């Protein structure tokens with residue numbers, strides 16, 4: 001093992017040995033090298049005469065660039081666009097995002113957590129979690145209504161085993177009992193489990209009630225108290241898009257500093273929240289269970305994260321970090337966000353109005369939804385994939401089939417005035433087949 005990796009592991013172990021136990025082999029071995037980046041950073045401070053360290057081209061005291069590119073980006077200073085961004089992301093962006101998280105999640109007040117490290121959006125954050133904490137055969141606990149990409153990241157790439165629990169009870173609540181039982185069993189088998197809490201959920205569009213959120217946290221705490229290590233990850237990709245009476249914060253705030261055997265990790269980003277999917281700007285934030293020793297453990301985890309970033313993608317795109325900084329500083333930002341929130345909320349409520357008419361009850365029911373981009377129909381007798389193909393071939397309507405019975409509808413991309421027609425078409429297509 002590299003001495004720098006050992007140093008980080010020792011630092012963590014000194015303060016919270018459970019966190020070292022949570023790390024995968026790669027997580028234990030990774031470190032941030034004192035290589036070119038560290039030497040360049042030192043030179044940035046001290047090399048007043050010539051700085052021949054940086055791996056970009058410069059001229060006239062700034063980055064070299066092509067005018068045909070800069071002409072299209074003239075609102076931005078070339079230095080904020082063309083050079084590499086720091087490996088943990090631009091410091092201004094990190095502190096602006098930290099302030100935003102705190103503003104929007106009052107339960108984070110008074111908690112100790114790291115500065116968010118910039119990722120190339122949430123998928124990259126999930127992959128960092130996989131690399132650091134999911135070893136071969138490690139258990140990852142998820143609901144059976146899940147974003148399919150988790151299987152690829154944690155299963156195929158990291159060799160973890162996805163353990164699914166039932167998502168909803170028969171009466172339409174979140175199935176806390178199923179979560180508790182699955183977590184207890186899977187954690188006990190390995191002495192460790194990685195839990196992914198994705199609310200608003202893809203594909204169901206559900207966010208738990210406050211009581212359900214508290215019950216999820218209590219279940220995690222019980223398992224930690226029984227002697228199992230839990231890496232509790234909140235995938236807050238659709239954060240803020242809460243349209244009804246649900247939890248309106250990330251569970252990260254309640255999981256942070258809760259128990260030495262719980263490491264809370266928050267993944268979030270501008271992707272869906274700020275409607276900038278292609279920017280690829282996200283964040284990973286850690287909260288250790290042991291409040292006394294938090295800074296050291298958090299610093300070591302940040303360094304390990306930077307090591308993974310350096311090894312896999314070197315650093316995240318700079319222009320989009322600059323664009324997000326500008327947005328977060330703009331007085332227009334909250335006003336425009338609220339406008340778009342209302343559009344999305346209007347669509348979600350319209351879907352519910354249309355479905356609650358009773359018109360389609362012979363063919364489908366629907367899973368609970370109250371947030372995010374999606375909702376799912378539960379077909380009573382038709383095969384979801386058959387219906388999907390028929391909708392596409394005969395009516396030119398695209399949906400996503402999930403398993404035998406579920407059809408996911410992204411109301412995020414259907415105008416409110418077209419929602420009635422969309423469901424009428426799906427109903428007609430279902431009747432064609434039955």
Ligand SMILES: Cc1ncc(COP(=O)(O)O)c(C=O)c1O
Nearest residue numbers: 121122123147198202235237271
């Ligand atoms: C639950 C969930 N997490 C993460 C992501 C990935 O987000 P990003 O585009 O920021 O990588 C998605 C995207 O569909 C998602 O649905």
